[in-house]
Amino acid sequence: MSYEPPTPPANLPTEIVNTLNDSTPEQLRDIATYAEALVEHKDREARLEESADQEEVEERPDDLPDDVPAKATITIKEINDNRYYYWQWRDGNRVKSKYKSPVNPAE
Incomplete structure (x- = not known):
């Protein structure tokens, strides 16, 4: 494990980086848990929307x-x-x- 702080991704807004840098380790763990859950939720929504779009095309009456x-x-x-x-x-x-x-x- 490095003693240097990690480098944030370049596409991450400065406000978020500053908020994360000011957070406690416990808050960072909560943020990480929330972020993972949010990613899963948004991925699921995108899959459902894509599935609904495909079903709509397939089920369209003549x-x-x-x-x-x-x-x-x-x-x-x-x-x-x-x-x-x-x-x-x-x-x-x-x-x-x-x-x-x-x-x-x-x-």
Whole structure:
């Protein structure tokens, strides 16, 4: 083990280096534990997002319009005693719909 302090990575912001240099050994151990857990969490989120993007492409129905997301579901709406299929999906706090076709009474 060297008696010289370690050299911080060049891409690490000066503020973080100064904070680490001012920290106690116990704080540094806690920081290291937290940093490892945070890396695992962010890596997992990235994998899940990548997986969801791939599933969205694979599961996209053939008749789904380009401006409708793959997560949309088909809903039946009744308007003036007539029934219609609509694509429906959540966009933030709103629910959006797009007309698909009339419901065939024979179904």
